[in-house]
Ligand code: ADP
């Protein structure tokens with residue numbers, strides 16, 4: 463059983479015509495394969511436009527790929543040009559963290575973190591804020607874990623960028639995610655906040671055995687906080703190996 467298995471996945475977009483250049487298809491992902499067999503921290507790096515977000519979106523089933531298969535926690539997400547039937551079940555185990563706008567700005571930090579419970583409870587209960595004592599404790603424990611419990615009642619849009627990212631990690635903890643997919647989670651943060659967010663991802667990986675795949679445009683961060691690096695270039699994997707030997711081989 464593996465956390466992630468990606469086999470020969472290809473995603474083609476049609477590039478719009480520009481001037482004399484006619485529109486043509488190009489491969490945002492070109493026969494990409496890799497697997498995560500135990501909870502690792504994979505840093506996904508590569509130049510802008512190399513396919514990093516496309517790969518994350520194919521893992522979460524937000525886009526459909528043309529060829530190949532993707533399974534997450536042994537549930538099929540992509541298969542031969544279609545989404546798998548259990549993509550919703552797979553998604554329930556995935557925590558997603560974007561570069562920004564992770565939280566619903568008008569809702570409290572508490573409610574945002576509690577949204578991690580929605581896969582498991584009647585959504586109306588969440589809508590009306592009818593959490594059980596046990597659920598409240600679970601949410602507060604997660605907020606405490608990421609160091610922002612004292613802001614639980616604050617509206618999300620009054621939190622700093624770093625606090626919002628930590629709120630998104632708390633939501634994934636509440637969700638009991640087995641895999642966190644983070645797309646440039648620190649790109650818009652100052653270095654101190656960025657470090658704190660990366661350290662939390664390491665912590666969640668080590669203590670709760672959550673697999674982490676994080677796209678980063680700073681190779682330093684990938685080296686420092688990840689144990690494995692996948693480098694993409696023009697839709698192809700050009701490096702897959704330990705974080706500490708990247709660069710020595712080039
Ligand atoms: P990265 O995350 O590495 O910057 P992306 O995965 O966002 O790269 O994009 C890979 C390529 O696919 C880029 O050339 C991008 O312009 C293109 N692309 C991404 N999404 C779409 C889309 N919805 N339609 C057309 N082209 C797209």
Ligand code: ADP
Nearest residue numbers: 619620621622623624625626651652654655658
């Ligand atoms: P972090 O290190 O988590 O990013 P910061 O040091 O940037 O936190 O934030 C400092 C303080 O400024 C925090 O208490 C935060 O609530 C507050 N703050 C940041 N942005 C805003 C905002 N747009 N509105 C209100 N308060 C804010």
